[in-house]
Amino acid sequence: MEQPKDTGNLTKVFIAPYDRLLDPKLLLDDDRVVWAKRHVVRGEKKKSVVALVRGEVPEKLHVLGNGYRRVHKYIEQPIQCYNCSRWNHKAWSCRYEVCCRFCGKNHNSSECGKKI
Incomplete structure (x- = not known):
């Protein structure tokens, strides 16, 4: 899934923990989430997702069948x-x-x- 070009009012966030067996696209059921991708470090899939959310960054997001997950603003190294x-x-x-x-x-x- 490609990252959207217009990121004007979008914020990059980090969602964790997020089960490795779950598809990050489940987050797209929430209207605030416009893009989501598994967090990968040196080729290893992590128990987290990087996403773009519209508007104010929520403290938590609901993942269908897996409850609420914490959301943090993504800070690039x-x-x-x-x-x-x-x-x-x-x-x-x-x-x-x-x-x-x-x-x-x-x-x-x-x-x-x-x-x-």
């Missing part, structure tokens, strides 16, 4: 470059010099002797 250690871009598009994220010197973090 900031993107950090593995080349220069700066924020909001990735190494493949980096135009800065190499900078270690551990010591700040001009070598790759994987080569640093001062790793935490």
Whole structure:
């Protein structure tokens, strides 16, 4: 299911716990939910769903046959470059010099002797 293009009054939310056997599309029975997808981390399906809700974010949503589930605003992890250690871009598009994220010197973090 593709994420809707117009996200003007929509909020991305995180719904958990959500049984792995349940289809996230069950959430679409609620008029406030316009998109829902299983939360996947490194290829592993988690016991949670990411969704877009219209209007005010509810504390809970009812899942048909499975009761109420908690809803939280989804907070994206900031993107950090593995080349220069700066924020909001990735190494493949980096135009800065190499900078270690551990010591700040001009070598790759994987080569640093001062790793935490």
